[in-house]
Amino acid sequence: MLQVLPLSAYAATDLVELETGRWCGRVERADPGHGVTGWVLNVDAPEAPTELELTVGDDALVLGASGLPHPPSDLRLGRATGAAFRFGPEVFARLARLSPRRAAMRVGVRVAGTDVRLMPPGGRDPSVAELVAAWRGGVLAAMSPQGGEDTRGERMLRRLAGLRAEALALCDRPLRPLSDNDIGQIDAVHVGAEGQVWFVGWMKRGADTDFAAVVADREKLPAGGAVFRYERPDLNSTCVGVVGLLDTGWQPPPVLRDGFVYLGRGAQFHLRYGPHTRVLRTDAFTAAFAQARPLAVGGHAEGLAAVLHSGGGWAAGNAAAAGIAAEGGIDKLLMAPGFGCFAEGWAVSPAKRVETFQMRLGDCVLTADEASTSFRPRADLAAVFGGGGTTARAGFSTVLQGALPLDAGGAPLLRVVHDDGTGAVLRVEPKTLRRLDPVADGEELLALFPAIRHEPFWEAFLAAQGRELRRARRAPAVLRAEPCRTLVVLRLPGETGNLNLVFDRLARHLPELAPGTGLCVVADQGRGRAEALMRFEELRARTPAPLSLLAVPHGHDVLSELPFVLDRLGPERFVHVGRGVVLVAAGWRAAAASLERRGHGLDRFEILDDAGRPDRVDGAYGAACFGWSTPAFLDHAAGAPVLTRGLLGDSGLPVSPGDRRHAACALRVERAAASRLADMIDADLLAGRAREAA
Numbered sequence: 001m002l003q004v005l006p007l008s009a010y011a012a013t014d015l016v017e018l019e020t021g022r023w024c025g026r027v028e029r030a031d032p033g034h035g036v037t038g039w040v041l042n043v044d045a046p047e048a049p050t051e052l053e054l055t056v057g058d059d060a061l062v063l064g065a066s067g068l069p070h071p072p073s074d075l076r077l078g079r080a081t082g083a084a085f086r087f088g089p090e091v092f093a094r095l096a097r098l099s100p101r102r103a104a105m106r107v108g109v110r111v112a113g114t115d116v117r118l119m120p121p122g123g124r125d126p127s128v129a130e131l132v133a134a135w136r137g138g139v140l141a142a143m144s145p146q147g148g149e150d151t152r153g154e155r156m157l158r159r160l161a162g163l164r165a166e167a168l169a170l171c172d173r174p175l176r177p178l179s180d181n182d183i184g185q186i187d188a189v190h191v192g193a194e195g196q197v198w199f200v201g202w203m204k205r206g207a208d209t210d211f212a213a214v215v216a217d218r219e220k221l222p223a224g225g226a227v228f229r230y231e232r233p234d235l236n237s238t239c240v241g242v243v244g245l246l247d248t249g250w251q252p253p254p255v256l257r258d259g260f261v262y263l264g265r266g267a268q269f270h271l272r273y274g275p276h277t278r279v280l281r282t283d284a285f286t287a288a289f290a291q292a293r294p295l296a297v298g299g300h301a302e303g304l305a306a307v308l309h310s311g312g313g314w315a316a317g318n319a320a321a322a323g324i325a326a327e328g329g330i331d332k333l334l335m336a337p338g339f340g341c342f343a344e345g346w347a348v349s350p351a352k353r354v355e356t357f358q359m360r361l362g363d364c365v366l367t368a369d370e371a372s373t374s375f376r377p378r379a380d381l382a383a384v385f386g387g388g389g390t391t392a393r394a395g396f397s398t399v400l401q402g403a404l405p406l407d408a409g410g411a412p413l414l415r416v417v418h419d420d421g422t423g424a425v426l427r428v429e430p431k432t433l434r435r436l437d438p439v440a441d442g443e444e445l446l447a448l449f450p451a452i453r454h455e456p457f458w459e460a461f462l463a464a465q466g467r468e469l470r471r472a473r474r475a476p477a478v479l480r481a482e483p484c485r486t487l488v489v490l491r492l493p494g495e496t497g498n499l500n501l502v503f504d505r506l507a508r509h510l511p512e513l514a515p516g517t518g519l520c521v522v523a524d525q526g527r528g529r530a531e532a533l534m535r536f537e538e539l540r541a542r543t544p545a546p547l548s549l550l551a552v553p554h555g556h557d558v559l560s561e562l563p564f565v566l567d568r569l570g571p572e573r574f575v576h577v578g579r580g581v582v583l584v585a586a587g588w589r590a591a592a593a594s595l596e597r598r599g600h601g602l603d604r605f606e607i608l609d610d611a612g613r614p615d616r617v618d619g620a621y622g623a624a625c626f627g628w629s630t631p632a633f634l635d636h637a638a639g640a641p642v643l644t645r646g647l648l649g650d651s652g653l654p655v656s657p658g659d660r661r662h663a664a665c666a667l668r669v670e671r672a673a674a675s676r677l678a679d680m681i682d683a684d685l686l687a688g689r690a691r692e693a694a
Contacts, residue, residue, distance in 0.1 A: 488591060606661065
């Protein structure tokens with residue numbers, strides 16, 4: 001435990017306080033970058049150096065001495081004392097090499113050969129652990145990239161913000177658009193990033209290129225503005241074309257009314273805008289900017305180009321308008337609502353290094369997870385952009401994370417962010433964006449992220465998939481429903497041949513069940529739907545048993561929809577036969593026994609493969625074929641996750657001593673669609689790995 005020494009153990013911290021003893025002094029600083037510094041004086045010989053020890057506990061670690069200039073002591077005594085001392089930064093590395101058992105020991109400075117210590121900063125000797133932690137933090141901070149100087153665009157935005165603040169005082173003045181003070185006109189406006197309004201027009205020569213302004217549009221709004229000038233042949237010699245930016249809260253309506261932007265000293269001058277002023281789309285404005293910029297003859301052309309090219313805007317084509325060569329494209333874009341997008345593409349910026357990516361979908365901005373972003377060479381681009389470093393890391397795969405809503409729409413915009421913070425905004429073909437299907441698109445996603453289960457984003461992706469699967473769960477469409485006391489729920493296979501096999505077995509074995517036992521057939525919207533309807537009607541005409549026909553919009557098992565089925569038909573017990581599973585004669589007898597069983601015990605039916613052996617691929621005793629009571633299953637289903645293909649293995653069905661197993665009850669004639677990604681998602685959902693906070 002850290003000990004605090006009494007004040008009597010320390011030397012006096014000032015000559016004025018010296019009452020007894022021969023030394024005074026103190027430790028002024030203990031910093032990994034500068035070392036341990038302070039001052040000490042021998043009262044009997046102020047000009048003589050004092051030998052010191054840097055101690056750990058009671059043991060000396062480093063020897064040193066005073067002798068460095070200390071102006072405060074020199075001024076106090078009127079002569080040079082050499083009272084300052086310094087133990088260099090290397091002592092922190094020596095402290096870090098000490099054994100862990102010394103971590104709690106105190107570190108101090110002691111006069112050599114005595115028990116007199118110098119008062120530490122804060123009045124308490126720091127521990128070895130505290131100093132080592134500070135040293136490690138300093139080492140890592142030195143290795144980390146330091147923030148660079150402000151970019152030209154940042155300086156311009158800061159200047160505009162200052163001018164906008166100055167304009168607050170102008171809003172209190174009475175403003176009149178006197179004809180003698182008309183200095184120009186705004187022909188077009190474009191709403192950029194938040195608080196930015198770009199404009200194109202003309203002004204009289206000699207007008208300020210940056211200014212505090214007031215926008216008069218039914219109310220007075222302060223603004224800071226800057227322009228660059230360029231020659232326009234359609235104007236007389238007293239006027240020049242301008243492209244400018246206003247930092248303001250003004251939001252131009254789609255159709256502008258007559259209004260004014262007051263500027264200049266005391267806001268005495270004004271620019272006109274009105275119904276003639278067009279509201280430009282992004283591509284039209286960037287084209288106008290790119291056309292005017294090479295002709296600039298004064299003003300803030302470079303600064304405004306830097307703002308347009310900065311990472312804060314989403315103007316597509318901003319890089320070209322600012323004179324920066326940057327190209328790229330998205331080859332694959334898979335959207336996962338509630339999580340973000342998985343992207344594969346390429347980006348080339350010969351003059352700048354590509355650092356990371358952002359994407360905008362509608363009003364949702366997604367940010368690339370740099371820990372999960374990878375780059376690779378794109379030799380196919382060398383013919384266009386040349387070889388070497390330009391294309392050495394042109395290809396990329398990344399995950400763009402954000403709270404992507406289900407209804408996110410609009411053409412995606414990709415921002416390629418450079419190492420200096422600037423960004424090039426590129427359009428993405430809307431048809432490139434696809435909704436991720438974990439089953440159908442699983443191999444595509446695993447090609448981008450082969451170790452996806454170990455990626456930092458996996459937990460968040462898993463939680464989003466769990467939410468999306470629960471959201472997508474719907475009650476089956478009811479084509480015919482007949483309530484019953486006991487029920488067999490049979491999910492039809494997808495292939496027509498297997499579907500006919502199932503109905504043939506039903507026609508043969510359904511009469512063997514107890515009177516009143518119902519059958520619920522669940523079809524899907526695949527190519528076998530019409531065949532299922534016809535065979536169902538044929539079966540209904542041949543049996544008095546209560547028959548029900550439901551339909552689901554997917555081609556997977558219906559274990560997650562089973563609670564809706566049971567609620568609609570109201571059985572006390574049921575037998576579930578999954579997709580691609582056909583009961584044999586022994587299975588129908590076991591099903592009849594399970595339906596007549598009392599209590600809430602679980603019956604498991606063994607499924608055989610096409611070779612007559614217990615199915616080892618999807619599980620012999622799984623959730624694809626079982627019998628249970630309705631209350632017990634509903635209690636289980638309340639906390640069970642929804643899976644991508646309806647079920648996986650036993651889907652978490654409970655195991656209890658009262659369970660019964662029935663051997664050789666069914667054949668598997670059709671398997672679920674193979675998907676490694678779906679297997680991973682379902683297995684981890686069943687294991688409870690998904691976290692809403694991920």
